[in-house]
Amino acid sequence: MMAAAEIENGDVLFHRDAAANTWGLLAVREAFAKAHPDLVRAVIAAYERARAYALANPQALSAALVAATKLPEPVIARQIERTDLSQPAIGAAQAASIKAAGLALQQAGVVPAGTDVAAAVDGLLDPGFNPAAGR
Numbered sequence: 001m002m003a004a005a006e007i008e009n010g011d012v013l014f015h016r017d018a019a020a021n022t023w024g025l026l027a028v029r030e031a032f033a034k035a036h037p038d039l040v041r042a043v044i045a046a047y048e049r050a051r052a053y054a055l056a057n058p059q060a061l062s063a064a065l066v067a068a069t070k071l072p073e074p075v076i077a078r079q080i081e082r083t084d085l086s087q088p089a090i091g092a093a094q095a096a097s098i099k100a101a102g103l104a105l106q107q108a109g110v111v112p113a114g115t116d117v118a119a120a121v122d123g124l125l126d127p128g129f130n131p132a133a134g135r
Helices: 002-009 030-035 037-056 058-069 073-081 092-107 117-124
Strands: none
């Protein structure tokens, strides 16, 4: 984790582009989501409650992460300041970021050259499970 290297070793982060974030999205098999949409919504609702709690209670978030990861508080503080919890839903920004990452992987030869990255991303993201505003 770069935050630990910076805090504990004095390493210097020479490049950071927050716009290149590929976001934290919940992945679920399409067949499971179709068979159990109620369970998918329940998990997303729990994530949303946790996200809202974390935003409202930053000290509790920090303490929980320190306890769970056993990392020192300054490392957790650095990681939290780099974590954007303001986006509860999949939208254009997330899709664009994931597409850019896919294209970079394609240029590096990781993703086959013939793959339509944009179509693949569009086919995988399902905003139909986005949490409702105000929940």
